[in-house]
Amino acid sequence: MGKPISVIVVTDGDKMAKKTVETAAHNIGARTISTSAGNPTTLTGEQLVDLIKQAAHEPVVVMLDDKGKLGMGRGESVLVYLAGHPDIRILGVLAVASNTEFTHGAHVDLSVDCHGDLVDGPVDKLGQESGCTGEVLCGDTVEVLDELNIPVVIGIGDVGKMDYADDYALGAPLTTKALREIIKRSGYDGTGCH
Numbered sequence: 001m002g003k004p005i006s007v008i009v010v011t012d013g014d015k016m017a018k019k020t021v022e023t024a025a026h027n028i029g030a031r032t033i034s035t036s037a038g039n040p041t042t043l044t045g046e047q048l049v050d051l052i053k054q055a056a057h058e059p060v061v062v063m064l065d066d067k068g069k070l071g072m073g074r075g076e077s078v079l080v081y082l083a084g085h086p087d088i089r090i091l092g093v094l095a096v097a098s099n100t101e102f103t104h105g106a107h108v109d110l111s112v113d114c115h116g117d118l119v120d121g122p123v124d125k126l127g128q129e130s131g132c133t134g135e136v137l138c139g140d141t142v143e144v145l146d147e148l149n150i151p152v153v154i155g156i157g158d159v160g161k162m163d164y165a166d167d168y169a170l171g172a173p174l175t176t177k178a179l180r181e182i183i184k185r186s187g188y189d190g191t192g193c194h
Contacts, residue, residue: 004089005052006059008182009079010175011141012096012159013037013065016168020160023168024175025061028183032061040067041074045081049088059091059188061179066141068100075141083148092152092182094175096159097125098139105136106145109185111155112178114162127157127165127174152185154178 018037025032033051041064052060066073082088113119114127122137137155156178166174
């Protein structure tokens with residue numbers, strides 16, 4: 001059996017997120033599984049693993065989305081599947097904030113705010129420092145993150161938006177910075193080894 005494939009998960013999958021993530025992944029030399037986009041996620045865990053294994057190179061960026069569903073949604077189910085799969089190594093998760101109410105949220109190592117700065121703690125959908133309880137990032141596809149052994153969790157506002165600060169036409173600068181930070185903090189060196 002070969003080494004696990006290095007994957008970065010983005011917890012958003014709408015049309016704007018798809019274009020933004022594709023742009024940001026290209027900027028860092030990663031490969032995007034564009035068919036993983038969807039609001040909500042349409043692929044099963046098994047289908048996504050098959051697509052990841054077909055990717056031309058690593059790291060592979062995938063998008064998972066619950067479309068606002070509270071509790072375990074489609075995106076979170078696939079995330080749990082990926083996290084437990086022996087052929088997949090999740091380098092980190094880009095946890096996307098949303099206005100979902102009554103969510104448990106997730107703890108983040110740090111966040112990229114709407115100005116492109118790295119900040120301790122969570123941000124809200126607009127990319128401003130905040131959080132539903134002040135300590136967790138609120139989003140619809142992030143509730144299982146605290147239960148999984150994810151090495152790096154970076155928070156961000158609504159991917160591709162944040163008052164055009166992350167627009168893909170401008171090169172998706174905030175998402176690009178967040179993906180670079182995941183690569184850096186995960187210890188990924190292009191070989192899958194630490």
